[in-house]
Amino acid sequence: MADNYLEKKFEEYAAAKAGRRAPHRLSPAGNRQGVVEFKFPRRRVVVAVPDADAVIEAFCNAGCQVAFCGTDIDGGQAYAEAVGAQFNPVNEFCAETLCRAMSRVMKAWRDIEIVICTAGMAPAIISHWRTLRSALPMEPDYGRVVVIGSNTAEIPAIPNATVNAIVCRDIDNAVASACLFFALPECGAVSGQTISTL
DSSP states (O other), X not given: OHHHHHHHHHHHHHHHHHHSOOOOOXXXXXXXXXXXXXXXXXOEEEEEOTTOHHHHHHXXXXXOEEEEEESOHHXXXXXXXXXXXXXXXXXXXXXXXXXXXXXXXXXXXXXXXXEEEETTXXXXXXXXXXXXXXXXXXXXXOOEEEEEESSOOOOOOOTTSEEEEEEOSSOOHHHHHHHHHHHSGGGTXXXXXXXXXX
């Protein structure tokens, strides 16, 4: 009699379990399982890389204030309006014109916290960014530089800023995600690293 009772109870339990959905389980971080979310504070970002639409959109979608440089005035302005960024036209992608554009952005925004540039322009742009930030009345406490290039380049170290490189062939969503990762406040200890997407 006891065996039959247990069998019936187990069948009832199995039938009830099959009919109901599993409870919504949370991971230790409080997110749904399989989902990782990060809080990304609003930052001021300058993208000095040609054809970096995925990177620009990633930072705009994260809620950042984004400025980018480009040579196509009409297309750049239309794209900036579409994604909610600021377009800075330049005649060509050389260190001098990009530094002038960065100075205009710095004057308007008072600070630039994240700089994304190409490997060839990195030494000049980083040096100029550092000079602009040294003129601020307060010591900046946050700074990120992400260098995107087709090969590794000499990247200078900067106090109070992390500098990382992404080696790639094309600007795509993987590179945009890596840029966001390097710009996270939690990644302040990650500096001098090179990620290859080749």
